[in-house]
Amino acid sequence: MSAYDALMEYARTTQALAQVAGRLGWDQETMMPRAAAPQRAEETAAMESVLHARRTDPRVGEWLAAVPEDDDPVRAANLRLIRREYERARKVPARLAAEIARVTSMAQGVWAKARAEDDFAAFAPTLKEVVALKRKEGAALADGADVYDAMLQDFEPGATAAELEAMFARMRPRLVALRTAVLERPAPTALTGTFDEGAQMRLARHVAKTFGYDMARGRVDKAVHPFSSGSGLDVRITTRTNPHDPFNSLYSTIHEVGHGAYEQNIHPDHLLTPVGQGVSMGVHESQSRIYENQLGRSQAFARWLYPQMQQAFGALNLPDPEALYAAINRVGAGYIRTEADEVHYNLHILMRFDLERDLIARRLEVEDLEAAWNDRFEADFGVAVDRPSNGVLQDVHWSVGLFGYFPTYTLGNVYAGCLHAAMRRAVPDLDVGLAIGDLTPATEWLRDTVQGHGGLQTPRETIRQACGDAPSEAPLLDYLEQKFGGLYGV
Structure with missing residues (x-):
């Protein structure tokens, strides 16, 4: 057996075990008995210990050193991804990796209870523990470089905070101007x-x-916070329901379908290999956001959706598909990120990006986080936060240690803007299909240009290859101004 074949056999087993670990997380959020949380935390820590040991096994380094250079793009991509994971995993002590897994598993339940009871003080000690552990992990990964940049690499390889900060600074004036005009x-x-x-x-x-x-x-x-889980032949999604707001369920579902379809549509030859999963969270979010927004909130799709909602719920207070389209895209300064309209959504992310960078850099401590959140939200949105579940407790991300994840939502929106412009050029009759509920032209284009490739290219190369140009925020901002300018007459 060649060094490459031995390495890939080993990697497939590691990938399979990672899928099992992911299934534990899915079960915890959907079906696990509430009292099982302490045991699940130990199970999660045990799985992380096994995975960390496999990812840092010296044989991985030996196989990598023994594999000759090859022009085959799949082999090259698998080697790149395995080497990256190996080098990063070796920087993090095994005990620290297991402790992070144990604490974040427990923290999910603590967060959910605190959120339900609107009690940030009850969650703060646990969050403080999570932040302390993640700071240690970030410092180990950074090895003297910027800690937050090191954390970003888990979600968007190649990205830097400085680059994202510059992009967000370019976006903010146009977003604020559009919001101001629309709200008038x-x-x-x-x-x-x-x-x-x-x-x-x-x-x-x-x-x-x-x-x-x-x-x-x-x-x-159903889950408290919708998410997707898995890849290949077992890809699960969740949503949530609100008896007074069916859009919450509908668009959470479409969003998660974007994630799920990405994983389902990766070429089957890549099953349980490093290439056989989404290349980054930014690219992943591009799929969920283009499904949810540019397709699911489009005027054409509203023509199909209107009779579907009538069939599901009976008569609506909205007289026709045009009124539904306007209602779907209604702009308001709401509290909740996942329910935010497209005009406000990225402003939610920019706020979280700044707050979590300050947390990791120790410019902000957990005990001051709620006040900092409330002050920033009122400054950005002009509305005072009324309770923690509408503020600092609304998102699950920090409880499970996902620092560096939030900016990928806006980066995903930026990528989606580029992909949508390219899709419109490639599929000129796109709206004809959307109006009759035929998403095939859109989803097949995304499958062929993005999803099927998995991790073959880097994130930026994936978007550049699909669109023909380097990623830019301009297509997204142009789309938002055209869409909401038309809806609101501004």
């Missing part, structure tokens, strides 16, 4: 009523299949 105009009629939650779930599953999600290799369940 009368808001369209909102969807109102009571919407059966069972009917919402049935509609969610129907819409998921309409967007190409393969239910034979997936499932849709």
Whole structure:
């Protein structure tokens, strides 16, 4: 057996074990008995210990050194990804990796309870422990360089905080100007009523299949904070329901379908290999955001969705698809990031990016986080936070140690803007399909240009190859100004 074959056999087993670990996390968020949390934390820590040992096994380094250079792009990509994981894993002590897994597993339950009870003080000690552990891990990964930059590499390889900060600074003036202009105009009629939650779930599953999600290799369940999990032949998504807001369920589902479809559509030859998963969270978010926004919130798609909602819920207070389109894209300075309109969404992310950088750099401590959040939110959105579940407790990310994840949401929006412009050029009759619920032209284009390749290229190369140009925030901002300018007459 060649060194490459031995390395890939070993990597497949590691990937399979990582999928099992991910399934533990899925179960914890959807079906696990509440009292099982302490045991699950130990199970998660045990799995992380096994995975860390495999990722740092000296044989990996020996196999990497023994594999000759090769022009084959799949072999080259697998070697690049294995080497990157090996070098990063070796910097983190095994005991620290296991402790982070144990504490963040427990922290999820503590966060969920504190969120339900609107009690940040009850969560703060646990979050403080998570932050302390992640600072240690970040310092180990940075090895003297910028700690936050080192954390970013887990989610968007090649990105730097300085680069993201510059991009966000270019975006903010146009976003603020658009928001200001839109909020000066009368808001369209909102969807109102009571919407059966069972009917919402049935509609969610129907819409998921309409967007190409393969239910034979997936499932849709409910969770406090929607997410997707898995890759290859077992890709699961979650959503949530609100009896007064079916858009919450509908668009959470479409968003997660974007993630799930990405993993389902990677070429089957790459199953359980390093290449066989999404290349970065920024590219992953580009898929969820283009599914949710440019496709799912489009005027054409509203024409198909309107009768589907009538069938699911009965008569609506909105008279026609045009009114539904306006309601879907209604702009308002709400508290919740996941429910934010496209005009406000990135402002939510810019705030989180600044706060978590300050936390990691010790310019901000956990005990001051709630006040810092509330002050920044009021300054950015003009609204005072009324309770922690609408503020600092709304997102699960920090409880599970995902520092460096938030900026990939806006980066994903930027990528989605580029992809949407390229898709419109490649599929000129896109709206014809959207209006009748035929997403195939859109989803096949994304499968062929982005999803099927998995991790073959770097994140930026993936977007550049799909679009023909380097990623830029300009297409996203142009799209937002054209769309909401038209809707609001500004």
